[in-house]
Amino acid sequence: MTLILGIETSCDETAAAVVENGRLIRSSVISSQIDLHARFGGVVPEVASRAHVELINSVIAEALAEADVQFGDLDAVAACQGPGLIGALLVGVSAAKALALTLDVPYVGVNHLEGHLHAAWLQDPDVALPLAVLLVSGGHTMLVAVVEDGRYQVLGQTVDDAAGEAFDKVARICGLGYPGGPAIDRLAIEGDARSIAFPRPMIYEGLNFSFSGLKTAVLNHVRRNPDGDIRDVAASFQEAVVDVLVHKLLEAADISGAATLVMGGGVAANSRLRERLTEAGAASGRTVLVPRMDLCTDNGVMIAATAWWRLRTDGPTSLAGGANPSLSLVSTR
Amino acid sequence: MSILGFDTATQRVAVGVGRGGQVLGTRSLAVERQHAEQLVPTIRDLCQESSIELSSLEVIAVGLGPGLFTGLRVGITTARTMAQALDIPVIGVSSLDLVAHPLVGIGRPVVVVANARRNEIYCARYIPTKDGMKREGDYEVLPPDVLAAELAENDDQWLVVGDGVLAHADAFANCDRFESDDDHAMYPSAAPLVAIADVRMRRQEFCDPCDVHPLYLRRSDAEIEWDRKGR
Numbered sequence A: 001m002t003l004i005l006g007i008e009t010s011c012d013e014t015a016a017a018v019v020e021n022g023r024l025i026r027s028s029v030i031s032s033q034i035d036l037h038a039r040f041g042g043v044v045p046e047v048a049s050r051a052h053v054e055l056i057n058s059v060i061a062e063a064l065a066e067a068d069v070q071f072g073d074l075d076a077v078a079a080c081q082g083p084g085l086i087g088a089l090l091v092g093v094s095a096a097k098a099l100a101l102t103l104d105v106p107y108v109g110v111n112h113l114e115g116h117l118h119a120a121w122l123q124d125p126d127v128a129l130p131l132a133v134l135l136v137s138g139g140h141t142m143l144v145a146v147v148e149d150g151r152y153q154v155l156g157q158t159v160d161d162a163a164g165e166a167f168d169k170v171a172r173i174c175g176l177g178y179p180g181g182p183a184i185d186r187l188a189i190e191g192d193a194r195s196i197a198f199p200r201p202m203i204y205e206g207l208n209f210s211f212s213g214l215k216t217a218v219l220n221h222v223r224r225n226p227d228g229d230i231r232d233v234a235a236s237f238q239e240a241v242v243d244v245l246v247h248k249l250l251e252a253a254d255i256s257g258a259a260t261l262v263m264g265g266g267v268a269a270n271s272r273l274r275e276r277l278t279e280a281g282a283a284s285g286r287t288v289l290v291p292r293m294d295l296c297t298d299n300g301v302m303i304a305a306t307a308w309w310r311l312r313t314d315g316p317t318s319l320a321g322g323a324n325p326s327l328s329l330v331s332t333r
Numbered sequence B: 001m002s003i004l005g006f007d008t009a010t011q012r013v014a015v016g017v018g019r020g021g022q023v024l025g026t027r028s029l030a031v032e033r034q035h036a037e038q039l040v041p042t043i044r045d046l047c048q049e050s051s052i053e054l055s056s057l058e059v060i061a062v063g064l065g066p067g068l069f070t071g072l073r074v075g076i077t078t079a080r081t082m083a084q085a086l087d088i089p090v091i092g093v094s095s096l097d098l099v100a101h102p103l104v105g106i107g108r109p110v111v112v113v114a115n116a117r118r119n120e121i122y123c124a125r126y127i128p129t130k131d132g133m134k135r136e137g138d139y140e141v142l143p144p145d146v147l148a149a150e151l152a153e154n155d156d157q158w159l160v161v162g163d164g165v166l167a168h169a170d171a172f173a174n175c176d177r178f179e180s181d182d183d184h185a186m187y188p189s190a191a192p193l194v195a196i197a198d199v200r201m202r203r204q205e206f207c208d209p210c211d212v213h214p215l216y217l218r219r220s221d222a223e224i225e226w227d228r229k230g231r
């Protein structure tokens, strides 16, 4: 039995988890900083970094207690080493390396994006490859083909804002709270998604995304129609984003020959996106896999699970390793 | 009683180990911004060389700043987490105290000045006593010329020292500057950290790992901006 502690501090969640043999979730603790960043309308890197320092040790203690594990039982310690906010990443990396040194066990630095991809296996160990994966959150909007474990192909990503960022910005334009995703999701249910023809940026232009122009279109619309129904704005904006995301995920599946559509990231919680993805899967004869929400958003489980596999294929990461805020997803096979 | 101490508040990483009131070994290396990369391997190597088993440590001492935010977080997170795993206490010491401490023999009042960037410095004033350097007043963050003007006004013969003096040589041109061939003297060093921790350990002046916090002195820009706009 191999027990790995996984630490994740790349953005605004301080998370730690204990995973057995890369699959069995013994514990998962996620401490969200949403309240700290709410008044700023987005994640403030320095505020996030400071909060991680204050939270990390109690989150680790809780993850061990929940798993009924002592420090001495751990076989390896892993941390997310990027991409993400550099100051935030370094807190998790420092904690993991300190533990690895003290406990004399391997340290494993994990790519955050690879972690998200591994959430699919955690949900369904027998999932059929290749996978077409849409990672969509406040930090990323990316299409990846998983050809086999360790072999990834980045098919497209956003050229400006992440989709979750667009939700936050539009929520602010509409005078809703932070985070914007849930607020818009709720409001959109009561609105008419076809009432306003917002653009579908780059929808027929390959697999990259752009959401900055859509956000501007919403801003202009709201300025021109100050008395318009905000529910219609929310519904029409959301529909535009969902149209683009679903269309491109299907295109990615066509290109990669994937029989399974996977979604990860915080925006995967959006009810309209889930509904449309389910429809698209059924219509195209593909399986849809959306990991449960606490595995979609940033968490320590995906770090520990990826580390288990990494450790077997590549061995430990040097204790001289740091963090890389713009680490990209690279195939290792 | 084995002690491990380290400071990461400046562009240096300083690590020291001690036992029974003796400093057994120290390392100081210029790291620019690579605190996270360098700290743990340096701890590992120094402990090995000094034959200190991590499991024999009774306390971990750490420099609290003020200084580079990211450096401080790396050092303090490392100290807290090692102590958590070893189930031992932590002793936090201001990084400015670590620059002042070795200068007690000079017998003069000292102002430690650390580079705070954005044309500001962190500083604290110290008076030599028979029990070592005693800090007077609070840790402050202010523009270098404001401190230099304050020092010029009173004739206490303050000696200025630290990497803030190097960074703002013009502002402190008319001050009495501490000169040394050893440029480590401008940065927090580990030997005084281990020595101070030894004394405090004997007095049981330590705390739980989670009770040491970085001395930021400055809030985040976002918070400053928030208040400035009066929201």
Ligand SMILES: [Zn+2]
Residues within 6 Å of the ligand: A112, A116, A137, A139, A265, A297, A298
């Ligand atoms: Zn993420």
